[in-house]
Amino acid sequence: MQKPFVAAILAVLALVGGGVFLLLSSRKPETLTSPELTVYFTCDTQGRLEPCGCFTGQLGGLTRARSWLTNNRQSPSLLVDIGGAIAGEQDYHVIQWGYILEAYEKMGYQALNLGAREGMLPLATLREMIGQSEVPLLSASLVDANSREPIAPPHTQIEIDGRTIGLLGVLDPRSVPTPGEGLAILSLDDAISRHLPFLAEECDEVILLAFATESEMDRLANEFYELALIVGGDVKQASQTARQVNQSLIVYTTNQARTVGRVSFNRQDGRIRQASYDIHMLYPKVPQDPELIALSQEFKKFISTTRLDIDNPHRMDENAIPGVATTAEYVGSESCAQCHMEETRIWKNSRHSQAFATLIHRDSQADPTCIGCHTVGFGTPTGYQRAFGDSKLTDVGCESCHGPGSEHVSSWQAGRKPSFQFRPLGPGDCKSCHYGEFSRPFDWDTFWPHIAH
Ligand code: HEC
Ligand code: HEC
Ligand code: HEC
Ligand code: HEC
Structure with a gap:
């Protein structure tokens, strides 16, 4: 007599249990997946x-x-x-x-x-x-x-x-x-x-x-x-x-x-x-x-009228060795023209001589994040300064690559060989500007022929 009853209860329990189990299993992904x-x-x-x-x-x-x-x-x-x-x-x-x-x-x-x-x-x-x-x-x-x-x-x-x-x-x-x-x-x-x-x-x-x-x-x-x-x-x-x-x-x-x-x-x-x-x-x-x-x-407008540390040519040069002063100064590409006519002609026909005009077209001629590579010697005591505006030290000039030329010029003008010689240049000197996001990938054999002199 008791057996069917127990079986019925078990069946009901199984049903409920199954339902609960179904409920649980259908909820399972929701509760455990965020x-x-x-x-x-x-x-x-x-x-x-x-x-x-x-x-x-x-x-x-x-x-x-x-x-x-x-x-x-x-x-x-x-x-x-x-x-x-x-x-x-x-x-x-x-x-x-x-x-x-x-x-x-x-x-x-x-x-x-x-x-x-x-x-x-x-x-x-x-x-x-x-x-x-x-x-x-x-x-x-x-x-x-x-x-x-x-x-x-x-x-x-x-x-x-x-x-x-x-x-x-x-x-x-x-x-x-x-x-x-x-x-x-x-x-x-x-x-x-x-x-x-x-x-x-x-x-x-x-x-x-x-x-x-x-x-x-x-x-x-x-x-x-x-x-x-x-x-x-x-x-x-x-x-x-x-x-x-x-x-x-x-x-x-x-x-x-x-x-x-x-x-x-x-x-x-x-x-x-x-x-x-x-x-x-x-x-x-x-x-x-x-x-x-x-x-x-x-930003470009604000920076053009804001005085910056780099505008002071006499600020401390942290890289300078105490007591050792470089004597050569930047003089500008025009000073080289009188003796190096052919080099100057080639340079004038290259994009390097237009580098500052490029910045002017972009309203970036006073942006210090640009002018370092589009002028001569920016950030050094005798190099380009923002206050100069358009001056003899704009563009990628002769001295942007060869270095300051005052001693070289004054010696040759006085008719004697300078005691100092410009150092020989190579691809590494180009890559100080032609790198990363600032240039197409630099390759000496394709770039140099465009400016060879
Ligand atoms: C008064 C003439 C004169 C002026 C100005 C002049 N040079 Fe020279 N330069 C020479 C002579 C002469 C030589 C040696 C012969 C040669 O290579 O043509 C020379 C050689 C060079 C050399 C070869 C390496 C060396 O040191 O001899 C470079 C580079 C050079 N000049 C760059 C410049 C640059 C840059 C300027 C402008 C800042 C400049 N020169 C202005 C006369 C001049
Ligand atoms: C002081 C930074 C600087 C250095 C150093 C420099 N360049 Fe440039 N170069 C520039 C800038 C800036 C331009 C773009 C000028 C513009 O068009 O306004 C440029 C443009 C050029 C272009 C012109 C692209 C074209 O085909 O019209 C060539 C080629 C080039 N450089 C080759 C060289 C080589 C080779 C050297 C090394 C011997 C060198 N550059 C070193 C800044 C530099
Ligand atoms: C690290 C050096 C460097 C800095 C900093 C730099 N430039 Fe240049 N710029 C170059 C070089 C190198 C080229 C030539 C790239 C080439 O020919 O592939 C160039 C070329 C250009 C040209 C293309 C010229 C043309 O007509 O083909 C423009 C425009 C220019 N720069 C604007 C700027 C501006 C604006 C900034 C500041 C936000 C700036 N540059 C900062 C090195 C520099
Ligand atoms: C973009 C970099 C760059 C610019 C700008 C540049 N030169 Fe050069 N110049 C070189 C490289 C690189 C050489 C070849 C390697 C060397 O002789 O150091 C060279 C070679 C020379 C030489 C021959 C050196 C020798 O020993 O025969 C003279 C002279 C010279 N340049 C003068 C000038 C003058 C003047 C200007 C400006 C009108 C100028 N350069 C602009 C990178 C440059």
Whole structure:
């Protein structure tokens, strides 16, 4: 009598159980698979608000990055920079960085990490820029050398799709040749372990913005399992794939604002899964954003009326050996013409003699980030100065390559052989200007015949 009853109960239980099981199994993917998160990233912008225009077919510039992002960025998503946005340590580089930070804000960046070149700025300058930037500049690594207190917020949290994403910014001290005055840089492990436990507790996912080498990123992934994504870095080229190392995905890029990286990932059963990854080259066909072109014009206008350290020819030359003064001065290409008529004729017919006119066409004749290679001896005591305007030291002149000629000229004019001889030149001398983004790939055998004299 009891058996059918028990069987019925068991059957009901099995049904309910099956239903519960069905319910569970149908919910399982939802509860254990997190929504996809997409991160766009750049690194090593190196002052490239817009491309310099030194040859046709140049890639990149934030002007192009912005157009590309406007047309392609999915929302919601994150947009971050890993550092190296500034081009150098001069006062005009800092001024330009201010405009770049403004561009990042217009572009909708949510966090900016501080890279190696930023880590070479003096503490006071960095503090001012960190205070000025609308987008948070992060660094868990950079601290005041005296107080050992962070000088920038180490991390930030962003709500996206109802989840909290923690972004932690670090800079490998070994990437920085000499830290700026008043700065100290913590080791990566120290910088990360100070903040990671808190972030891991507070956030659904933690992303590390790491200005560090590829092998360091790998090491960090093995050391700190709480990092969902590591975005770098201090690398030679962009990552070909998003690599899974331990519990993290690793991606990176570089290259003077010529690329934008994009990675999407989620979590399945606790493990990070890459959904998609690509590096977009910002080809010339990508239009340049007019608002950022205007911002770059604003920078050029501002810099043309701002007095800079480089405008003072008597400023300390840090490379000068005390007590040893170079006596030769720049005199200008016209002074060579009287004795070197054939060389002068060839030079006049070459593009080198038009290099300053080129800058004038671009409203860039007072932009110190341009004139170094389009004039004679800029930045040295007797070389071109911005206050000269159009003068005898404009263009890539004879002395841009051969060096200052005053002694040579005065000796020969006095009818005696100079005690000093110009040193022999070769491809290396051309490459002081013909390199990287400033020139088509330099090749002596194809370039020299155009200017041979
Ligand atoms: C590092 C040296 C260097 C700097 C800095 C530099 N240039 Fe140039 N520029 C060159 C060289 C070299 C060429 C010739 C490249 C070639 O023939 O492939 C060139 C060529 C050009 C040309 C093309 C001329 C033509 O008609 O073909 C333009 C325009 C130009 N530069 C503008 C600029 C501007 C604007 C800046 C500043 C944002 C700048 N340059 C900064 C080295 C430099
Ligand atoms: C008053 C005449 C005179 C003037 C001006 C002059 N040179 Fe010369 N230069 C000579 C003579 C003479 C020689 C040796 C013979 C030769 O090679 O033609 C010479 C040789 C050279 C050499 C070969 C290497 C060397 O040191 O002998 C270079 C390079 C050179 N000149 C560059 C210049 C440049 C650059 C200027 C302008 C800044 C200049 N010269 C102005 C007369 C002059
Ligand atoms: C001081 C910087 C500088 C140095 C050094 C320099 N160049 Fe240039 N070069 C330029 C600039 C700037 C231009 C572009 C000028 C313009 O068109 O406005 C240029 C343009 C050229 C072009 C013209 C491209 C064309 O076909 O019209 C050739 C060729 C060239 N350089 C060869 C050389 C060679 C060879 C050397 C070394 C012997 C050399 N350059 C060293 C700055 C430099
Ligand atoms: C773009 C770089 C560049 C410019 C600009 C340039 N030269 Fe030269 N010049 C060279 C190179 C490279 C050589 C060949 C290698 C060498 O002799 O050092 C050379 C060779 C010479 C020589 C022959 C040296 C010898 O020993 O025979 C003279 C003279 C000379 N240049 C004068 C001039 C004068 C004058 C001007 C300006 C009108 C000028 N150069 C502009 C790079 C340049």
